[in-house]
Amino acid sequence: MSxxxxxxxxxxxxxxxxxxxxxxxxNETDKGIKNVKVLVPKSISGGVIVKEDLGEANLSxxxxxxxxxxxxxxxxxxxxxxDAAYVTEEFEEIAIPSFCATIRVKDNDVxxxxxxxxxxxxxxxxxxxxxxxxxxxxxIKITDLRAIEIxxxxxxxMEDIGKAFFLSGMKKVTLQEMIKNETKLMDNIVLKSIKGGxxxx
Numbered sequence: 072m073s074x075x076x077x078x079x080x081x082x083x084x085x086x087x088x089x090x091x092x093x094x095x096x097x098n099e100t101d102k103g104i105k106n107v108k109v110l111v112p113k114s115i116s117g118g119v120i121v122k123e124d125l126g127e128a129n130l131s132x133x134x135x136x137x138x139x140x141x142x143x144x145x146x147x148x149x150x151x152x153x154d155a156a157y158v159t160e161e162f163e164e165i166a167i168p169s170f171c172a173t174i175r176v177k178d179n180d181v182x183x184x185x186x187x188x189x190x191x192x193x194x195x196x197x198x199x200x201x202x203x204x205x206x207x208x209x210x211i212k213i214t215d216l217r218a219i220e221i222x223x224x225x226x227x228x229m230e231d232i233g234k235a236f237f238l239s240g241m242k243k244v245t246l247q248e249m250i251k252n253e254t255k256l257m258d259n260i261v262l263k264s265i266k267g268g269x270x271x272x
Contacts, residue, residue: 080217082178083186087149087213088167089138095128103129109166110140115148115156118187118240120165128166137173140165145174145187149211153199155190157183157237172216180226184233189221191236 079085088110096103106129114124140146140158147155149170167173174190176183189195198219203209 075223076220077178077181077223078217079174079219079221082176082181082221083145084173084175084177085213085217086137086167086173086175088169088171088173089134090169091128091166094130094132094134096131097129103131104133105130107166108164109168110146110171111168112148112150112170115146115154115171116240117154117243118156118191118236119244120146120156120158120162121244122161125165130166134166138167139163140167140173141175143176143183145176145183145190146171147174147190147216149213149216151200151209153190153196153211155187156240157187157233170210172213180223181221182226182229182233184237185229186221186233188233188236190219195219 091109106127109126109128110120111124111126114121114126116124140163142158142160142163144158145155146158146167147153149172155174174183174186176186199211199215200209202211202215
């Protein structure tokens with residue numbers, strides 16, 4: 072029996088992000104109307120949003136509510152490597168720039184965490200890469216994103232896979248942080264030994 076497929080646009084809204092240069096100011100004397108957190112490419116990694124890598128922007132004008140993250144969203148980078156991340160309550164109200172799209176599930180039978188796992192799969196990445204081969208700008212079109220077909224699998228399986236993938240992403244972020252701290256610690260030890268050796272000369 073063949074697996075039933077659903078197009079992404081049939082199960083979710085796919086909304087392109089805001090062109091931030093149109094609504095933000097870099098002028099130091101103009102503080103704008105408010106300061107907001109912004110998704111940047113490196114803040115979407117391994118299925119999760121990395122808090123320490125978020126950017127900031129001073130808005131010169133308001134942007135639409137649908138250009139901010141909401142809990143339960145999936146955000147995806149429209150340029151390589153096309154990482155996607157599930158949005159938790161901690162990361163609500165973050166401005167979504169134009170290099171990203173928001174995927175807002177509207178079908179109760181589709182699990183958003185599973186959707187994040189599916190979009191991060193090598194299968195989808197290769198599919199997206201095939202869409203931009205030969206293009207001067209390897210940005211995925213929203214129409215191509217909306218046309219992606221998702222396997223209509225058992226709801227419980229979706230939840231289990233989505234939960235496992237999200238927890239795996241959280242573990243990877245923790246491990247990366249541990250690696251950074253370990254590297255910094257060892258570098259400080261080496262630098263201290265160099266300075267000590269120079270003082271003893």
